[in-house]
Amino acid sequence: MARIGGLVAVAAAALAPLFLSAYVVHLMVLVLFFAFLGVAWNVLGGYAGQFSFGHAAFFGIGAYTSTLLLVRLGVSPWAGFLAGAALAAAFGCFAGYLSFRYGLRGPYFALVTLAFAEMLRLVALNWMAIGGPMGILIPLPRVGEAFWRLQFPDKLPYYYLMLALLGAALGLNRLVERARLGHVLAAIRENEEAAEASGVDTLRAKLQAMALSASLTALGGTFYAQYFSFIDPTLAFGPAVSVEILLRPIVGGPGTLLGPVLGSLVLTPLSELTRSFIRGRPGVDVMVYGAVLVVVVTFLPGGLVGAWRRIRRSAAA
């Protein structure tokens, strides 16, 4: 039953944009994009229970790496994806090694990741050779270069690219869930001392989760740069980016496969709608996020997926 439902959902996701307006397709790209970033965050924040408030660091590394490679050296963003992901994984392992090696947990880990992201933002802001506060604009491609430069006049290619990325990330997370790593991460999340006492190399497992989470997030950063053709230090490394990334898995259900997707399906249109209904009042959309966050943490600590499971359990009982 669930399998048939999944197939129908995939078929609908693949075909629907062919019949929808450009604006709706744009909205759907954003839904997929934030779902993808949420899935990426979820590896570390959800499965391993290490809340990062600084995923903007990896997002920004992805965005800046591919953009600089393209604009300065003429390297295709397809290669940029990989370069950004590798660099982000390296930075993640560096920051993660320092933090985990010295036993930072919970709120302290959250604060240190925030500080790392802020440091990168300050560097980007003050480094004129990479655009400084002005950021970098990706110029339009010449005819025939659209695919190679990953710049399309139409939203559809972006949509399918993001759909494929999300599908791959979900598949990867499913593999992790079922592999030994998934069980180790769950053990770390539930009780790190107990995991360590039973001989698990927790540092290694957390670094693996960090590397995976960071590199996926960097792919999202490269995608963002290509989709909007513009990045600057705040858009790439700003604290608002970190908040956007963690919000969807938290609301949808941290540590669950589809939680981030569900969170994005609810939150992304919600923020777009508030923004278009209440024009001329910037801030209302993020204000709504704040309220949703308070309500979810208070009343639905397991997110939407957790609430759904509770309902099903009580219905079955």
Place this chain on the structure above:
Amino acid sequence: MSTLLWQATVSGVLIGGVYALVALGLTLIFGVLRIINFAHGALMMLGMYATFFLHVHGGLDPYLSLLVVGPLFFLVGVVLERGVIAPNLNAPESNQLLLTLGVALFLENGALALFGADPRSVRLGYLGRGLLLGDAVVNVPRLIAFVGSVALALGLWLFLKHTDTGKAIRAAAEEREGAQLVGIDIRRLYALAFGLGTAVVAVAGGLVTPFLYVAPDVGDVFNILAFVIVVLGGMGSFIGALLGGFLVGVAESIGAAVMPGSLKQLPIFALFVLVLLFRPNGLFGRGRG
């Protein structure tokens, strides 16, 4: 000492007093409730707006308005603790961080929606241009903010040291279960501590309003700096927050004198990360653990 460095030190000490007061509020809340309050900077920003509106629409002198802003934000803090924090006190630490992050997003963007992004300012003509301290110019509103902050910090210290309520707060911070065992109403103290911390940061906001621009995101910098200071001084430590405030104020000010633009904040973050990694109990704390 060169004039530049002397000027930077004097400016740093002056703003460091304000940083210390902001951090005191944060560390008081952490000490008692064990919550890292992400909304601390947003509450300071609201204190600045309150001071601004009382001045512009109520004709109240910013320094007099502190007598209104302090009690008002004490109530705001109590309501916030009772309504939002208290129901989640037994939740995992990370959830509490998310909770206060949600409050911060709500307040900051609520201010943006209501008041707009345009910076506003209160300038007081009667304060004159500045005093000379050696070769350094001392800006009078900054001097008043410094004196006010230090006075309030001293008052808070006397309150915690010598009143029964203050002693109960310290007892609760030291040993939650023990305090409950001797009959201290811990729930009331939580609201009280959160209210006090909020009042303190709002007054700090009022004190800086005569020389800083008021804008929805003005609290962000103070928020981050307060985290840095509180971690530097040791989470929950009163003296640590005080010393840390001056340390960060002077470090930032000297950094600004030798480094361009926003890069001056970089050493502060680097210090933050280093302290978190190597001295998580603070520079003056009891080592690692």
